[in-house]
Amino acid sequence: MSDNYKIAVSSEVSYVSSQSDPLANKFVFAYTITISNHGNLSARLIDRHWIITDSTGKIEEVKGEGVIGETPDLKPGESFQYTSGSMLETPTGSMEGSYGMKAEDGTMFKASIPLFTLSKPNSLH
Numbered sequence: 001m002s003d004n005y006k007i008a009v010s011s012e013v014s015y016v017s018s019q020s021d022p023l024a025n026k027f028v029f030a031y032t033i034t035i036s037n038h039g040n041l042s043a044r045l046i047d048r049h050w051i052i053t054d055s056t057g058k059i060e061e062v063k064g065e066g067v068i069g070e071t072p073d074l075k076p077g078e079s080f081q082y083t084s085g086s087m088l089e090t091p092t093g094s095m096e097g098s099y100g101m102k103a104e105d106g107t108m109f110k111a112s113i114p115l116f117t118l119s120k121p122n123s124l125h
Contacts, residue, residue, distance in 0.1 A: 005103055006039040007074075007111035011095075015120050016085065022120070025089040029118040032083045033067070035099065035111070037074035042104040044073045045080070050097040050113070055090040067099075091120035 012032045019028040037043055050062040065071065072080040086095060096115040102108050 002039075004039050004041045004105070005043065005101070005107065005109045006037070007043060007099070007101060008036045008038055009099070009111055009113045010034045010036075011113070011116040013116055013118055015118075020120070022091065027088045027091050027118075027120055028085060029088070030083055030085045031095070031116070031118075032081060033113070034079055034081045035072070035074065036079040037076055039103070040076055042073060042075045043101045043109075045071055045099050045111075046102050046108075047100040048097065049100070050095055052086055052088070052093065052095050054088045054093040058089070062097075086118065088118060091123035093118045 014030050016028040016030050020026055035045065045066060047063065047065050048067055052060045052062065068082045068084060074080055094115055094117050097113040099111040099113065100108065101111050
């Protein structure tokens, strides 16, 4: 891929015990995503595609415009950070996906969201 279209995505996850109810199979996680433009052109985040998998293998796909109601425009060297959440019926799972991006030259491209683990503390051996 050209140096014009380089988007890096990183994540941090935390378990939200105050909103979770393990006895009801409700495990809530907050995640903070940082999207950084390492390319040579500005790029706007247009849409998102998440693949959320729980520990039973159940998959939920989420697609939509922007993130948290925004379609941030990232100039070269800029980053955008947001926090959102996800609920699983199991104490562990994972998320991955991609962001649809549009560069200032009109080129559409995907920015990969690397797989990250959702895990209630002390639930992995």
